[in-house]
Amino acid sequence: MQVKTSRFGTVEIQPEDILLFSRGLIGFESHRHWVLLADSGNSGVAWLQSLAEPGVALPMVSPRRYVPGYRVLIARSQLTPLELAVLDEAFVLVPLGRNEAGLTLNLRGPVIINLNRRIGRQLITSDEQPLQLALPRIPLRLRKIA
Numbered sequence: 458m459q460v461k462t463s464r465f466g467t468v469e470i471q472p473e474d475i476l477l478f479s480r481g482l483i484g485f486e487s488h489r490h491w492v493l494l495a496d497s498g499n500s501g502v503a504w505l506q507s508l509a510e511p512g513v514a515l516p517m518v519s520p521r522r523y524v525p526g527y528r529v530l531i532a533r534s535q536l537t538p539l540e541l542a543v544l545d546e547a548f549v550l551v552p553l554g555r556n557e558a559g560l561t562l563n564l565r566g567p568v569i570i571n572l573n574r575r576i577g578r579q580l581i582t583s584d585e586q587p588l589q590l591a592l593p594r595i596p597l598r599l600r601k602i603a
Contacts (some may be wrong), residue, residue, distance in 0.1 A: 517550040530584040561589040
């Protein structure tokens with residue numbers, strides 16, 4: 458299946474690559490189908506590409522790469538829709554953002570994915586994680602949309 462994107466051009470994906478977010482993502486509630494694409498320029502970044510709108514692609518990173526002790530603190534009931542057999546099956550990513558000072562991580566709104574079932578959900582943690590954790594100056598380049 459070919460998918461047109463504004464950031465990556467036309468990409469070939471398989472139906473089993475599609476992730477279902479039944480509630481969408483925060484700010485993109487109507488976008489239910491997404492695909493995770495690698496960034497050829499930076500192996501630490503993945504892009505959550507909306508299949509509903511070619512211009513919507515969100516940079517995501519593993520939080521543990523920058524915050525080794527990061528834990529997602531949420532009610533277990535919030536994980537029920539993900540149909541996880543064991544919690545170790547949960548794949549956790551956090552949105553990467555940019556502000557005037559540089560790059561930031563949103564540790565308060567992680568995206569949790571059950572890769573086996575292809576189901577995802579963005580949750581709000583129950584602890585006081587930062588919405589914009591500033592990253593130290595690192596050589597991370599985000600490609601701009603043409």
